[in-house]
Amino acid sequence: MQHVTIKEIAKALNLSFSTVSRSLNDNYQISEKTKTLVRDYASSVNYIPNLAAKTLKTGISNSIAVVVPFLSSPFFVDFFEEITMLFSKTDYNVILLQTFNNPIKECEALDVAIQNRVAAIIISPVHDDSNCSKLAYIQKQVCPVVLFDRTNHRLETHKIGVRHEREIAIAAKQLLKQGCKNILLLCCKGIGANDARIAGIRSAFLGKQEPDYSWAVVEIEYNHPNEDLKKQLLRPLKEQKEGLCYDGIIATTDTLTTKVLPLLLTDEGMLADCAQVIGFSNTAYARILNPTWTVFTQPSRQMAIKCYETILELINYRRLQINPAYNTVFLDVIPG
Amino acid sequence: MQHVTIKEIAKALNLSFSTVSRSLNDNYQISEKTKTLVRDYASSVNYIPNLAAKTLKTGISNSIAVVVPFLSSPFFVDFFEEITMLFSKTDYNVILLQTFNNPIKECEALDVAIQNRVAAIIISPVHDDSNCSKLAYIQKQVCPVVLFDRTNHRLETHKIGVRHEREIAIAAKQLLKQGCKNILLLCCKGIGANDARIAGIRSAFLGKQEPDYSWAVVEIEYNHPNEDLKKQLLRPLKEQKEGLCYDGIIATTDTLTTKVLPLLLTDEGMLADCAQVIGFSNTAYARILNPTWTVFTQPSRQMAIKCYETILELINYRRLQINPAYNTVFLDVIPG
DNA sequence: CTGAAAGCGCTTACAG
DNA sequence: CTGAAAGCGCTTACAG
Numbered sequence: 001m002q003h004v005t006i007k008e009i010a011k012a013l014n015l016s017f018s019t020v021s022r023s024l025n026d027n028y029q030i031s032e033k034t035k036t037l038v039r040d041y042a043s044s045v046n047y048i049p050n051l052a053a054k055t056l057k058t059g060i061s062n063s064i065a066v067v068v069p070f071l072s073s074p075f076f077v078d079f080f081e082e083i084t085m086l087f088s089k090t091d092y093n094v095i096l097l098q099t100f101n102n103p104i105k106e107c108e109a110l111d112v113a114i115q116n117r118v119a120a121i122i123i124s125p126v127h128d129d130s131n132c133s134k135l136a137y138i139q140k141q142v143c144p145v146v147l148f149d150r151t152n153h154r155l156e157t158h159k160i161g162v163r164h165e166r167e168i169a170i171a172a173k174q175l176l177k178q179g180c181k182n183i184l185l186l187c188c189k190g191i192g193a194n195d196a197r198i199a200g201i202r203s204a205f206l207g208k209q210e211p212d213y214s215w216a217v218v219e220i221e222y223n224h225p226n227e228d229l230k231k232q233l234l235r236p237l238k239e240q241k242e243g244l245c246y247d248g249i250i251a252t253t254d255t256l257t258t259k260v261l262p263l264l265l266t267d268e269g270m271l272a273d274c275a276q277v278i279g280f281s282n283t284a285y286a287r288i289l290n291p292t293w294t295v296f297t298q299p300s301r302q303m304a305i306k307c308y309e310t311i312l313e314l315i316n317y318r319r320l321q322i323n324p325a326y327n328t329v330f331l332d333v334i335p336g
Numbered sequence: 337m338q339h340v341t342i343k344e345i346a347k348a349l350n351l352s353f354s355t356v357s358r359s360l361n362d363n364y365q366i367s368e369k370t371k372t373l374v375r376d377y378a379s380s381v382n383y384i385p386n387l388a389a390k391t392l393k394t395g396i397s398n399s400i401a402v403v404v405p406f407l408s409s410p411f412f413v414d415f416f417e418e419i420t421m422l423f424s425k426t427d428y429n430v431i432l433l434q435t436f437n438n439p440i441k442e443c444e445a446l447d448v449a450i451q452n453r454v455a456a457i458i459i460s461p462v463h464d465d466s467n468c469s470k471l472a473y474i475q476k477q478v479c480p481v482v483l484f485d486r487t488n489h490r491l492e493t494h495k496i497g498v499r500h501e502r503e504i505a506i507a508a509k510q511l512l513k514q515g516c517k518n519i520l521l522l523c524c525k526g527i528g529a530n531d532a533r534i535a536g537i538r539s540a541f542l543g544k545q546e547p548d549y550s551w552a553v554v555e556i557e558y559n560h561p562n563e564d565l566k567k568q569l570l571r572p573l574k575e576q577k578e579g580l581c582y583d584g585i586i587a588t589t590d591t592l593t594t595k596v597l598p599l600l601l602t603d604e605g606m607l608a609d610c611a612q613v614i615g616f617s618n619t620a621y622a623r624i625l626n627p628t629w630t631v632f633t634q635p636s637r638q639m640a641i642k643c644y645e646t647i648l649e650l651i652n653y654r655r656l657q658i659n660p661a662y663n664t665v666f667l668d669v670i671p672g
Numbered sequence: 673c674t675g676a677a678a679g680c681g682c683t684t685a686c687a688g
Numbered sequence: 689c690t691g692a693a694a695g696c697g698c699t700t701a702c703a704g
Contacts, residue, residue, distance in 0.1 A: 389697035
């Protein structure tokens, strides 16, 4: 099929195609009159630029890769929705890539990003050192990389996240204040942030001695969020201290809050009936599930905004060949 | 930055770059020996093809555009997840575009698809005749288009959906059998399928006379699913027949089932306490929200599989310049 | 089975 | 302010 090209516009307007190209790119050298002429004609013939040609010539496409574990978590859906809206006001468009928490798929996703000559990568990596050398290579040789959410990754770059230790400490202290004595911390298995989270609950229990007080951590594996979580959850719980009944629970992720927790609560024996719950979640369902729960919301949209700003800055720096000084920005969880 | 190119591989192996290109594309003309040589060397130097060059040359990229209203609905997340997995086993990768049920954004999304010279478009359109001429143009001049979910769209092509009339009739009959007499049908406003859905509930009520039996429809607007739905919902309800108390509810979409319905149930007076509910939803939360609900699941993953197969077929047909005979495939809702 | 050559549609130094 | 020309990295007829 034949699309309208710059060449055809040039011929129709009796201009060189360099001039047409410059006009469409709003080049300062071209007179307003010519620009208007070209733009009006281009839109009248419904000119749609061939991005492949531009990408081939410049070496950089106008795509931004957003690499996330999966979309089954509302946190990532929110983040993606927000960042898509932000970039939709620019010339960039967003390519979404999912890793399903699998380093091999992450590697493939990064290859797709390179193949497409993306202008930048925004990634929530699989774990602390997944595809480290590849990401370092990309950052050095291909395009800027920004990490979000899982900021413990070893790559040195701008990172945008939350202070997991602090947030969990706040949650745990709140439960203790409400009278809880035995607190269960539910984590997703193999996530780098877990160390910080455990440090958080430990710090909240400083000075609270056994046997009056206790806390425990259960790590649940849900690489693909549609797995059967119940068995996983109950096995370690049953192996743990017999007779103990947790009266406070902290669920650290959206999946844990909305899927795992209801399983735990409907099941027999592991929890006090009046167990108090703080769940981290980005879905309105979380509150509906049980109105007495306290829901802490991850600042997904704020993170998207910060990622967006950071990426534009890094792209600009790279164009100007300025080396940025990388730093990590922490945003506050929104307590319920 | 310098990526490895075909030219460099050719030079290193003392071959022409046509041969290298053919080897990498597994061309039948090339000897296995040469192919192996080239492939091994290419992977040893970590060759990553420049898709922009290929796209420019061939006029078609290896991207497939998936255009959906939004991802806040688990139906679309499921669909997208499935179709991404399917295409990840091919050379195609999937570009996700969101319209937020806005025809203008849909138009922009289609422009992005054209700019990227996508190989095909899979779309759940905004409404029955949104961007009709553009889609027809695309189908004729650019690439195959397949419609899913919202199959009432006027474009003539392969369509994959569900029989809304039939599904709602089944749901309504089930409620009637369970003893319901006044059924409320909750629909998303402005969706083409609503006519069929209303026909469905009407057919279920054939022979059931007022004043003993009645049914009503409420259309809720939630273009952007994070809106305040409660007010919208209660206004038309209050204007409706005073004193009437619905004892059966059918929620036709995921958002209605998981967000709107809980609001309705927690609010005073509009519903019998023992109201029976059938909700269409693709999230496990739906059952957790209230174990007594009956949940009908849209066949999102089956639709993805069918779309995937259809698209590959259409791409192939187009390459062979065969004109396909378009048809519509209906998949069954999975009753709870 | 392999090679030489044209060309996809842009951008951008270079020249004027 | 505008134009002529090179070239980005591939694919693919054409030739042998």
